[in-house]
Amino acid sequence: MADARATAQPGLRNMVRAAAIGVTLFLAACASGPRIVPEAERPTPAERPIPVAPRPIQPGLPQDVQRHRIALLVPLSGPNAGVGRSLQNATQLAVLDTKSDALRITTYDTAAPGGAAAAAAQAISDGNRLILGPLLAEEAREVAPIARRARVPVLSFSNDAGVAGNGTYILGYVPAQSIERVVNYAKRSGITEFAGLIPSGLYGERASTAFLRSVEEAGGKVNALETYDGRPGSLATAIAKIGRSPFQAILVAGSADGAVGAAPLIRRQASGKAARLLGTELWNTDSAIGGKTALSGAWFASVPDNYYRQYATKYRARFGAAPYRLSTLGYDAVLLTVRIAREWRPGSEFPAARLTEREGFAGLDGAFRLGRDGVAERALEVQEIRGGTTATVSPAPPNFNGN
Template identity: 45%
Template sequence: MFGKFKRLLTIGMGAIALSACAVIPDGDRGVIDRAPPVADSAPAAAPSADVLPQDLERHRVALLVPLSGTNAQVGQSIANATTMALLDTGAENLRITTYDTGSDAGEAARRAIADGNRLILGPLVRNNVGNVLQPARDADVPLITFSNDATVARNDVFVMGHVPEQSIERTINFAIDQGARNFAALAPRGDYGNRTLAALERIVGERGGNVVAIERYDRSNTSILSAADRLSTAGGFDTILIADSARMSAMAAPRLKEAGDDLPSLVGTELWSDEAGLTRVPELRGAWFSAVSNDRYERFAESYESRFGDEPFRIASLGYDAVLLTLRLTRDWRPGRDLPDGLLTDSEGFLGLDGPIRFMSNGVGERAFEVRQVGNGVFTVVDAAPSGF
C-alpha cells in the first residue's frame, strides 16, 4: 500500500549488461522489498536536509507521479511500469522511490531532494513542473518529465512525452511529399489547438505550401460540427488537419468530405493513436496521422497485464523507458554524485519501448514517428519510423 508520499522500490538481483536497446519484459524476475509500515502512533521522523542519506553503491532516483487525485490511475500505471523495468533489467545499481504528487507536487519534490535523490523522473503534468523545479534546481537535480509540453523544457527539465508538434511535422511533411499544397485546419480553442496550428503553419511555410483556411471551435459536439460546416464551404484546399481526439474527429469527418472521395485528404494528430474506432468511419479511410511505433509496446502491454491484471495506460511506456534511460546514464555517473552535464543530451540518444529518443540542447525529447493510414478496420503503416538519428 502506498504511503502519502512514497513507496520504496529496492531491487536486489544479479547485474546484467544493458545495451542501448529496450529490454522487453518476458516474465517475473527478482524481489521487491518495501519498507515496513510505520504505526500511526509512531510516525517516522522527517529526513534532515542537512544530513542526506548516503548510498555508495546505488543511484537514488525519485519517481514523482500522482497516486491520489484525478490522475491516480495514470500515475499508478507509470509506477508499475518502472517496477517492471527494474525487474526485467536486474538493475541492482538503482534505488527508485515513488512520491505522490496528487496533493502537493512541491512538497513531494522537497521530500525527494531531502531523501538524497539525484535525479527526478516526473512530474506527469506540466502544471506541476514549476513547483517541482524550484526545490530541484536549488539542489542541482534535473527533471525528466512525462509531460508532452515542449514549453516547459529547460536545460534542467527534459520533456519525455510524445510532443504533438513533432507528430504534426511528420504528418504534414509526408502529405506534402505526396503532393499536398493547400491546407485547411479544424482546431479546438485552447493550448492544444494553438500548438498544433503553430506547427502546421510553420511547416507548411517552410515547404512552400499555403494554409488557406482555419476554423476554431469550443470542445463540444455542436461547436465542432458548426466549424466543420463553415470549413467545408470555404474551398481552395486539398488537405484538412483535424487537430482533435478520435471521437471528435469522427464526428467532423462526414461534414468535411464524402466517403470514398480522394479529396480533400484528411490528416490527424497523435491523439488518433490506438483508437480503433476511427477505422469504422468511412469518411476517414485514407486519412494519415503519425505516432510512435507500437511494435515493442504491444509486448510490454501483454506482460504488464499478466503481472498487474489490467491494461496499462499508453503513457506507462514512458515510465519503463525512463528506467532504461537512467540505466544508460549510470555508465558514466557515480552513485551519490550529481548527474554529469551533457549525459542527457547525448546526440545518439537511446532506444526504448517507444523507439529512439534523444534530448536536444533545449530539453525537448526528439522522437521518431511512423505515418499510419486509416483503413477499413485496420491501421496501416505507410511510412516507417526511422531506426535512429
C-alpha cells in the same frame, strides 16, 4: 528496485540496527569456620558504564550507498491516478527487464496534499539525485525551480515544450513534431492545399502555429484554418467556414473521438468529400483507433508501435490490466537512466550532460534524443487507418545517424 513514498513496502523500510548488551554476574561464596563476627567490608565501588552516544535515527528512507536514488513523481490519487499507476508499473517492469540492481526508484504522489512541489521537496530531502516526472505541465513548472536549486535534473512526462529548459527535460510527444511529420508525408504524396480544424486552448494554439509553419516549410498552402470549442454548434460552424475554401487535406488536431465527430461533417463539404484527414500524436493514445471507421484512410504521425504490443502483453501478464499508452514514457526513462548509470557514481550528482548526446537513446517508442532546449526529438512514423486496424505507410528511422 522501486518503492512508494506514501505506501512503501515493509521490506524497504527496514533499517539495520545493532545493539550490544553486556550482562555481569556477581557470585558470592560463604566459607564455614569459627563464629567470628567479621569486620564489615566496604562495598566495592560500582564501575560507572562508559556512556555511548545513541545512534541517530535518520528520518525518511534508508540511505543507500550502493544504488542510485531516483524519484518518480506521478499522481497516485485523484483523477489521473490510473495514468500514474501505469507509469509506476512501467518503471518497475523496466527495472526487472534490465535486471538492474543499481537503481532505487521511490514513488511520490503528486496529488497528495502540497501537490507536486511538496512531492519534489520530499524527494530531494530523501536524497534522490534524479526526478522522473511529473506528468502535467503545470506540475513541471512547480517542480522545476525546486529541483534546479538542488541541482537535480527533471525528466518530465509532459508534452509542453514551454516548460523545458534549465534542468527540466520533456519526454512527452510534442504535437509540433507529429504535425510536421504528417504534413511532410502529405506533401510528398502530392497534397499542396491544406485546411486546419483546431481545438481552442493552449494545445490548439501550439498545434496551429506548428501547422502553419510546417505547411509553409513544405511548400504547401493553408487555405482555411478554424478553431472550435465545447459549445453546442461550435464544431459544425467551424467546419462550414472551412468548406468555403478548397483543400486536399485537413488537419483535425483534437483527439481521435473528436475527429470521429468531425469526419461526417467534413465529408458533407464539397472539398471534404475526397479530402485526406490528418491527425496528430493524440490519436495514437486511443488503443481502438484502427476500428474507427469514420476515420478510414486518415493519416497520423506518432511514435512507432513495433515494440508496444509486446510490452502491453507483458504488462497485462504481470499487472492484470492493460497499460496506458503513455506508460512507455516511464519505461523508456528507466532505460535511459540505466544506460547513463554505468558511468554515474552512486550518491553523486546525475551527469546531466549525458542526456543531450547526439546519438540519442533507443526505447519502446523508438529512437529519441534530448536537445539542448530540453525537448525530446523523436523518430516518428506515419500510420494509416484501414480495415479495422492501422498500417505503417512511412516507417520511422531507426536512429539519428546522419542527422
